Amino acid sequence: MPKASVKRLIDNRKDKLIEFVLDIEKYPEFIPFCDNSKVYEKSDNGESINIIADLTIGKGPFKDTFKSDVKLNKKNDHIHVVNLGGPLNHLENNWKFIEVGNDTDGYKTEVLFDIDFEIENKFLNVLMSKSFEFGLNKIADAFQRRAEDLYRSTDN
Numbered sequence: 027m028p029k030a031s032v033k034r035l036i037d038n039r040k041d042k043l044i045e046f047v048l049d050i051e052k053y054p055e056f057i058p059f060c061d062n063s064k065v066y067e068k069s070d071n072g073e074s075i076n077i078i079a080d081l082t083i084g085k086g087p088f089k090d091t092f093k094s095d096v097k098l099n100k101k102n103d104h105i106h107v108v109n110l111g112g113p114l115n116h117l118e119n120n121w122k123f124i125e126v127g128n129d130t131d132g133y134k135t136e137v138l139f140d141i142d143f144e145i146e147n148k149f150l151n152v153l154m155s156k157s158f159e160f161g162l163n164k165i166a167d168a169f170q171r172r173a174e175d176l177y178r179s180t181d182n
Contacts, residue, residue, distance in 0.1 A: 031140035032166040038177045040123040040135040050079045056172040117143040
């Protein structure tokens with residue numbers, strides 16, 4: 027199973043970055059190979075936010091849609107994602123947000139992202155394993171650029 031993690035330090039407050047990551051319907055605007063997204067359910071019970079959403083990933087005839095259960099634990103600033111259906115035998119990813127800085131010097135947030143998945147198609151699984159680290163870094167770069175572009179003009 028492909029498994030990897032990335033860490034980025036982003037010039038912004040953690041609450042804005044969490045909100046940004048949970049805005050799943052905007053993913054096709056900036057994530058490479060994300061063709062479509064759809065949120066089916068979103069609820070906030072005060073302690074957590076729960077989202078059920080689809081992402082369509084791929085290019086041309088090589089596209090697939092998978093459904094995910096996304097949960098934000100507000101107390102520990104942690105987003106946990108698992109697959110509910112689609113071409114994946116297994117998907118689990120985690121986002122952790124740690125804010126550093128202050129009002130005087132500005133705020134930055136360390137974002138830690140890890141992912142572990144397995145595709146049903148064994149041939150595609152082997153292909154993904156070979157190029158996975160490169161693709162994950164491209165996606166992390168896209169998230170960081172978009173977050174910094176969106177919030178550059180707002181106060182940290």
